[in-house]
Amino acid sequence: MTEAIAVAPLTTAPTWRALSDHYAAVKDATLRDLFATDPERAPRFTVEGAGLVLDYSKNRITAETMALLFQLAEERQLAACRDAMFRGDRINTTENRAVLHSALRAPADAVIEVDGRNVVPDVHDVLDRMASFADRVRAGNLIGHTGQPIRNVVNIGIGGSHLGPEMAYLALRPYSARDMRFRFVANVDGAAFTEATHDLDPAETLFVVSSKTFTTQETMSNAHLARQWLIERLGDERAVAKHFVAVSTNAQKVAEFGIDTANMFAFWDWVGGRYSLPSAIGLSTMLAVGPENFRAMLAGFADMDVHFRTAPLQQNLPVILGLLSVWYADFFSVATQAVLPYAQNLARFPAYLQQLQMESCGKSVDLERRRVDFATSAVLWGEPGTDGQHSFYQLLHQGTHLVPADFIGFLQPLSPLAAPHDLLMANLFAQAEGLAFGRTLAEVEASGVSAADAPFRVMEGNRPSNMLLADRLDPRTLGALIALYEHRVFVQGAIWGIGPFDQWGVELGKVLAGKIASELTATSAPDLQHDASTNALIQRYRNARHQS
């Protein structure tokens, strides 16, 4: 099946109109009043699944809002779209591909077919190869060209081939090998490579070149730098064979680069880059945390897959979160959304989610090729708490933008230092409370602040947030958390009727950069045919380059 499920233009859907009317009726309701008039509100709007608890009661919603949003989900055939994805239909119609990241974490006895072939055994073959390779490296049994064991791993990749491995490595740092060093190089800026390798002994260093296509300019440039770095220092081109492995879908390009395909870990075109962490793209994470922890992370992904497939819409975490995003983007005209993990180890989680959500849902044409007349993805951003509190929370509390926030916290500390955890969690709960309920003028004045100063201290509140809690940031929980956001993005895409699995918008920049790169380095003055601004910028760079 290659066709997307056809749906009518979103804004003509009957429930969309009902939601518009409903929005007009509830937009000024305050969380103070909503909580005061409904003692059952917190339990009513708390759901659990796959080891995560979601309290979404501090959103600007009523029971009717949710009923209408669930009705919208029915009208947009969300369940049928979801089932088509899990079944392996070619729902990525603009690239004519199936979308089966869920197969990467399916149990070994599952049967998921693409073009009549069960892909699950292929997935498990690669996982097993990754596991035996990881065991070898971690035990010090992978010997480099000069006879020394490999102790450093440098992942070279960008986008989905970087953000997931780096984010998961940092998240699971307490579970990782402390006697090895892990580095992640993405930016084509040579400074990234230099910084990552300056203190590494090449004799002990393994490069994992991760690229779905194996053609990405930045990754290929960094991989060539790595090759040169290694050969210069070890003095022998044959060293490459023992210090490079590749993760890719493109065996031909891997061989052309000079990596033996025996040292390649494969994945498939039905895995999107930003969904590829549970594929072989997770190799450097597995090298860090070991096969057992990596498989536990996959089990967490699978827990959330099952929850998304089977929980009723009303109890379904990704469905609820996706619908709330639609509610804010399209009715409150909210342009940004914050993700605020109260866990230092999730420092790169917002960056990871940026690609996941913004590359997926940053679209303005629906699958029926119509320009949309509603807002799609919000700009997603965030930093770990409490650091963000001392930076941008001022705007969250008193600025003119409404920024719905996802707070993420863990009941058990990851660090052996338990005392700071109480303080961390106190801040987490306090921020959500403060944003929702604020502080009125009367309350400020009653606290002894003068009438002249009081207006500056008022916090109007009514700023929505979700609270996501789990027991502990362990591999299984991390998997469930990532899958929660993957499926939330899917829900948004299905409601909006856009294709969340392509990224045509990144192509133009690549084409232009290729042309400009040759103009910057041409020995004779090129005939610049850009606009006047771009021509002048190129000229300025050429002048500086040729003077130095």
Ligand SMILES: O=P(O)(O)OC[C@H]1O[C@H](O)[C@H](O)[C@@H](O)[C@@H]1O
């Ligand atoms: O894994 P690669 O093929 O090197 O792709 C790396 C990244 O670059 C592309 O331009 C896409 O925008 C991303 O979706 C992708 O993750």
